Amino acid sequence: xxxxxxxxxxxxxxxxxxxxxxxxxxxxxxxxxxxxxxxxxxxxxxxxxxxxxxxxxxxxxxxxxxxxxxxxxxxxxxxxxxxxxxxxxxxxxxxxxxxxxxxxxxxxxxxxxxxxxxxxxxxxxxxxxxxxxxxxxxxxxxxxxxxxxxxxxxxxxxxxxxxxxxxxxxxxxxxxxxxxxxxxxxxxxxxxxxxxxxxxxxxxxxxxxxxxxxxxxxxxxxxxxxxxxxxxxxxxxxxxxxxxxxxxxxxxxxxxxxxxxxxxxxxxxxxxxxxxxxxxxxxxxxxxxxxxxxxxxxx
Amino acid sequence: xxxxxxxxxxxxxxxxxxxxxxxxxxxxxxxxxxxxxxxxxxxxxxxxxxxxxxxxxxxxxxxxxxxxxxxxxxxxxxxxxxxxxxxxxxxxxxxxxxxxxxxxxxxxxxxxxxxxxxxxxxxxxxxxxxxxxxxxxxxxxxxxxxxxxxxxxxxxxxxxxxxxxxxxxxxxxxxxxxxxxxxxxxxxxxxxxxxxxxxxxxxxxxxxxxxxxxxxxxxxxxxxxxxxxxxxxxxxxxxxxxxxxxxxxxxxxxxxxxxxxxxxxxxxxxxxxxxxxxxxxxxxxxxxxxxxxxxxxxxxxxxxxxxxxxxxxxxxxxxxxxxxxxxxxxxxxxxxxxxxxxxxxxxxxxxxxxxxxxxxxxxxxxxxxxxxx
Numbered sequence: 001x002x003x004x005x006x007x008x009x010x011x012x013x014x015x016x017x018x019x020x021x022x023x024x025x026x027x028x029x030x031x032x033x034x035x036x037x038x039x040x041x042x043x044x045x046x047x048x049x050x051x052x053x054x055x056x057x058x059x060x061x062x063x064x065x066x067x068x069x070x071x072x073x074x075x076x077x078x079x080x081x082x083x084x085x086x087x088x089x090x091x092x093x094x095x096x097x098x099x100x101x102x103x104x105x106x107x108x109x110x111x112x113x114x115x116x117x118x119x120x121x122x123x124x125x126x127x128x129x130x131x132x133x134x135x136x137x138x139x140x141x142x143x144x145x146x147x148x149x150x151x152x153x154x155x156x157x158x159x160x161x162x163x164x165x166x167x168x169x170x171x172x173x174x175x176x177x178x179x180x181x182x183x184x185x186x187x188x189x190x191x192x193x194x195x196x197x198x199x200x201x202x203x204x205x206x207x208x209x210x211x212x213x214x215x216x217x218x219x220x221x222x223x224x225x226x227x228x229x230x231x232x233x234x235x236x237x238x239x240x241x242x243x244x245x246x247x248x249x250x251x252x253x254x255x256x257x258x259x260x261x262x263x264x265x266x267x268x269x270x271x272x273x274x275x276x277x278x279x280x281x282x283x284x285x286x287x288x289x290x291x292x293x294x295x296x297x298x299x
Numbered sequence: 300x301x302x303x304x305x306x307x308x309x310x311x312x313x314x315x316x317x318x319x320x321x322x323x324x325x326x327x328x329x330x331x332x333x334x335x336x337x338x339x340x341x342x343x344x345x346x347x348x349x350x351x352x353x354x355x356x357x358x359x360x361x362x363x364x365x366x367x368x369x370x371x372x373x374x375x376x377x378x379x380x381x382x383x384x385x386x387x388x389x390x391x392x393x394x395x396x397x398x399x400x401x402x403x404x405x406x407x408x409x410x411x412x413x414x415x416x417x418x419x420x421x422x423x424x425x426x427x428x429x430x431x432x433x434x435x436x437x438x439x440x441x442x443x444x445x446x447x448x449x450x451x452x453x454x455x456x457x458x459x460x461x462x463x464x465x466x467x468x469x470x471x472x473x474x475x476x477x478x479x480x481x482x483x484x485x486x487x488x489x490x491x492x493x494x495x496x497x498x499x500x501x502x503x504x505x506x507x508x509x510x511x512x513x514x515x516x517x518x519x520x521x522x523x524x525x526x527x528x529x530x531x532x533x534x535x536x537x538x539x540x541x542x543x544x545x546x547x548x549x550x551x552x553x554x555x556x557x558x559x560x561x562x563x564x565x566x567x568x569x570x571x572x573x574x575x576x577x578x579x580x581x582x583x584x585x586x587x588x589x590x591x592x593x594x595x596x597x598x599x600x601x602x603x604x605x606x607x608x609x610x611x612x613x614x615x616x617x618x619x620x621x622x623x624x625x626x627x628x629x630x631x632x633x634x635x636x637x638x639x640x641x642x643x644x645x646x647x648x649x650x651x652x653x654x655x656x657x658x659x660x661x662x663x664x665x666x667x668x669x670x671x672x
């Protein structure tokens with residue numbers, strides 16, 4: 001496998017992720033005995049994510065999207081199957097070496113502690129820190145500061161540096177977290193619902209930043225989203241999941257289709273073309289239209 | 300007083316355009332901001348160490364026996380030689396060890412409280428949530444009940460307490476750890492349960508104690524700093540020093556864990572190792588401190604909050620400043636405790652709450668401090 005990969009590395013770069021026969025379930029607290037009865041969260045997934053693409057993961061609640069991201073960052077470990085990160089078996093990589101390659105932006109963070117924005121972004125340099133007896137508390141070096149500066153500029157949070165994280169709006173906070181992820185200088189950026197609870201202009205901000213870092217740094221981006229339209233507009237390819245299994249993977253034009261969506265979500269949706277980009281756009285059918293149709297059918 | 304740069308100093312007048320390359324001027328801005336913070340670390344630490352020394356000298360001046368400033372000064376500078384000199388004996392043999400003890404105990408409680416609040420992500424955490432203190436108290440009570448308090452050359456009581464504390468560390472860890480992990484909610488619950496069981500057992504033992512022993516138990520529980528023997532002083536000092544080094548090494552990891560465990564792990568924190576280290580260091584230090592001074596409340600919970608209000612939440616600064624702040628508070632509180640009703644003494648735990656409480660309320664009301672976002 002690795003020979004094959006290195007041979008072809010010259011013309012086509014290694015895939016960011018190569019996922020084979022991936023299955024995962026959460027062990028119950030007592031482990032082994034009741035383990036058999038717990039259901040698979042991810043079942044037999046196979047896909048490849050190429051370097052430098054933006055891939056969206058969509059699917060209904062509980063389809064295993066967030067678990068998939070956790071698997072790909074080794075926050076949880078699969079029972080079956082293999083994940084390769086740039087040609088290396090993920091399971092054999094240390095936490096630190098993964099964190100130098102993959103930045104993960106989770107959904108649930110606590111902002112109880114009065115950290116400043118700068119504190120937050122500085123945390124992104126943790127995987128690159130150099131400790132030691134003389135630098136017990138781990139002060140940043142010049143290159144750390146340069147990376148932080150760049151990340152804060154890219155996400156437009158420099159002017160917030162001394163603000164407390166708790167006093168920021170949801171949109172600003174999301175940009176700060178994005179700055180932290182970028183300060184990590186990763187090759188892959190993974191985001192769990194990056195635009196949830198954001199209003200339109202902040203959604204646009206986040207997406208613009210993602211597109212920019214993608215364009216400038218050839219970063220691979222993997223994002224989980226409930227917003228199918230957002231995924232359709234900004235992703236090169238889309239992974240559709242249902243009950244822990246891969247339904248299909250492909251460019252938005254191929255994947256965002258009424259047939260696929262109604263099968264996955266179990267409801268009827270309308271798909272038309274976005275007026276600017278021509279990419280598929282999803283809307284829910286109007287309730288009154290439905291009822292009118294039903295009434296006319298009855299009469 | 301820490302001066303935070305006002306936003307206008309650091310804000311760029313023009314919002315940066317997204318796609319334009321970063322001008323070098325702004326690079327210097329964040330870099331100098333962080334350089335300022337690194338420098339601030341040394342400034343704040345320097346001020347805190349000076350304050351600590353000042354508090355020590357101040358506390359040496361006061362006590363049951365009234366000394367003039369001149370007497371204190373001559374004792375401090377060894378200018379009036381001779382062991383028969385009353386001031387010398389009072390300052391160096393009686394007050395100094397006790398003040399040092401206050402510094403060590405206060406520092407231990409405060410730094411442990413700060414680390415645990417981040418570890419379990421709970422603002423109400425203090426060194427006593429781990430259940431170690433109750434184990435130590437139970438050990439001490441049993442020692443007194445058996446009349447063994449004075450054996451081993453006066454070390455009987457601390458020894459029993461430390462054994463009790465050690466056993467409860469094993470118990471709490473055994474309950475909380477599962478499948479090579481140390482889940483924090485389980486650690487908290489284990490601590491609460493061990494606390495409850497040990498308290499119940501202790502109440503049972505105290506109910507059958509004779510009045511004289513009972514009085515000693517009650518006094519011990521309230522927390523007092525008796526003039527310690529030199530070996531105990533050295534023991535606590537060494538424990539504290541090792542703990543400070545180990546905590547500081549994990550200070551950045553604690554920053555990350557305070558935000559969220561998954562996020563911390565995705566940034567390369569070996570969370571299980573950090574949790575295990577911080578738990579064990581906290582537990583042993585708390586056990587040691589409680590064994591020699593009883594349960595002195597308030598310092599471990601409030602000092603970290605107080606320092607966060609003044610210096611922010613970065614544990615690289617928070618941990619050492621909390622240690623010194625806790626030391627100062629306990630030294631001063633103990634001086635008040637042994638002075639105001641001299642020759643009697645007030646339990647120092649009463650004083651820490653009475654000094655710290657109102658001050659904390661004042662800071663809470665005048666500053667915009669929100670632990671809960």
